[in-house]
Amino acid sequence: MTKVVIIGGGPGGYEAALVAAQLGADVTVVDRDGIGGACVLTDCMPSKTLIATSVRNTYVREAHELGIHGSETGLNETDVDMATVNPRVKRLAKAQSEDTSARLVKEGIEIIPGEGRMVDPRIVAVGDRRIHADVVLLATGAHPRELPTAQPDGERILTWRHLYDLEELPERLIVVGSGVTGAEFANAYQALGSDVSLVSSRDRVMPTQDADAAEVLEGVFRRQGMRVLSNTRAESVTNTGDGVEVTLTDGRTVEGSHCLMTVGMIPNTVNLGLTEIGVHLDNGGFIQVDRVSRTSTPGVYAAGDCTGVNMLASVAAMQGRIAMWHALGEAVSPLKMSTVAATVFTHPELASVGTTEEDVRSGRVDARVVNLPLDTNPRAKMHNTRDGFVKLICRQHTGIVLGGVIVGPRASELILGVSVAVQQRLTVDEIAHTFAVYPSLSGSVTEAARSLMQASPE
Numbered sequence: 001m002t003k004v005v006i007i008g009g010g011p012g013g014y015e016a017a018l019v020a021a022q023l024g025a026d027v028t029v030v031d032r033d034g035i036g037g038a039c040v041l042t043d044c045m046p047s048k049t050l051i052a053t054s055v056r057n058t059y060v061r062e063a064h065e066l067g068i069h070g071s072e073t074g075l076n077e078t079d080v081d082m083a084t085v086n087p088r089v090k091r092l093a094k095a096q097s098e099d100t101s102a103r104l105v106k107e108g109i110e111i112i113p114g115e116g117r118m119v120d121p122r123i124v125a126v127g128d129r130r131i132h133a134d135v136v137l138l139a140t141g142a143h144p145r146e147l148p149t150a151q152p153d154g155e156r157i158l159t160w161r162h163l164y165d166l167e168e169l170p171e172r173l174i175v176v177g178s179g180v181t182g183a184e185f186a187n188a189y190q191a192l193g194s195d196v197s198l199v200s201s202r203d204r205v206m207p208t209q210d211a212d213a214a215e216v217l218e219g220v221f222r223r224q225g226m227r228v229l230s231n232t233r234a235e236s237v238t239n240t241g242d243g244v245e246v247t248l249t250d251g252r253t254v255e256g257s258h259c260l261m262t263v264g265m266i267p268n269t270v271n272l273g274l275t276e277i278g279v280h281l282d283n284g285g286f287i288q289v290d291r292v293s294r295t296s297t298p299g300v301y302a303a304g305d306c307t308g309v310n311m312l313a314s315v316a317a318m319q320g321r322i323a324m325w326h327a328l329g330e331a332v333s334p335l336k337m338s339t340v341a342a343t344v345f346t347h348p349e350l351a352s353v354g355t356t357e358e359d360v361r362s363g364r365v366d367a368r369v370v371n372l373p374l375d376t377n378p379r380a381k382m383h384n385t386r387d388g389f390v391k392l393i394c395r396q397h398t399g400i401v402l403g404g405v406i407v408g409p410r411a412s413e414l415i416l417g418v419s420v421a422v423q424q425r426l427t428v429d430e431i432a433h434t435f436a437v438y439p440s441l442s443g444s445v446t447e448a449a450r451s452l453m454q455a456s457p458e
Helices: 011-022 037-041 044-061 082-106 180-192 211-223 313-327 357-361 378-382 411-424 428-432 443-452
Strands: 003-007 026-031 110-113 116-120 123-126 129-132 135-138 142-144 172-176 195-199 227-229 234-239 244-248 253-256 258-261 265-267 300-302 341-344 349-354 367-373 389-395 401-408
Touching: 003 011, 003 313, 011 026, 011 037, 011 082, 011 135, 011 313, 037 044, 037 082, 044 082, 044 180, 082 110, 135 313, 172 180, 172 244, 172 253, 180 195, 180 211, 180 341, 195 253, 211 227, 211 349, 211 357, 211 389, 211 401, 234 258, 244 258, 300 313, 341 411, 349 411, 357 367, 357 389, 367 443, 389 443, 401 411, 401 443, 411 428, 411 443, 428 443
Parallel strands: 003 026, 003 135, 026 110, 135 300, 172 195, 172 258, 195 227
Antiparallel strands: 116 123, 123 129, 142 265, 234 244, 244 253, 341 349, 349 401, 367 389, 389 401
């Protein structure tokens, strides 16, 4: 029986453990924080739970536009109680961690609490215990990057892992960093009732996302009262006792009650004994892996944020599964980044997959693009949805779907149809001939496909 030891119980680790157990391996997971890892306990699940609350609050506040009016107490005047919101966030995260842990135990997987360290390519140390392994998977994750001049204190200067200990809603929140994480939290706290300022180092928010999508969302942010400070960075952040003062690189200062730092991630690869056993790290400390999750040391694999390969829970999980399939002799397809779907959980949501419009504009891909605004969709009209679009990209001559972007409610769910098309190399004709419910937001996907159909030559 093959002995598999996994260091880290996040999505990359626990999904790998389930695959290995299914294939008959003897599996041990070494985990220091709780099964589910930072994704479940402090990052992805808590943030999306908070965002779900903020979206509900937005719907209530906008209910009058649909003819729904409250009594004298005022349905549309909401009061968000963070002393209720945050305990719920942590309670749900804990429950998810416990459910996942119970599933591992049910599958016969041993869980060892503690910190694992490599003392040999085939030996993992946990305290005084030495565990011999045929295969090792490193899935140790990452943690928030900190600036020397803006050290988080958990009270006024925060990382997102401090947010769920707050008992009150930040009155004036300054969010430093306008990438995906910064945009999500800025949007959520604005919807919950905070006065939000967003510091962006570029000329637009979410610079790595589709430009049209980022423009729509920045427009929503500004319309809702958010202050977006572009083309500048935080030079320093000071706790003033009853608030914070953020000094920007352009000389301006911004005052608020709290500051949330979202300036990237650092891999958890220190003190693991990796370089001593020949595991190569890049300049940022990320573990170097190939498309089947192998490191430079035979028998040692890695998955998830510690590899720096598109820091998404879904990617971590797939890396972990691929590692086990490969290590245990199963047929496996290497990780294909062009089929990865990703979502920004703002309101509206932004979801994308595959080829980008920038790829087309730059000439890297010969393709056609269509962009349909959601405000012409009947279901969107019913729900008073004004912001968003469906963008579809297909190969110039064959019509094979290469990618897409959706901005709108539940875009994270709607993108699946486009993802299936990209994965299975479907054509726009095939999507166009597929029935969509009427009325539905998904109808805009088939409509976009019809717009890209080309007439047959006579």
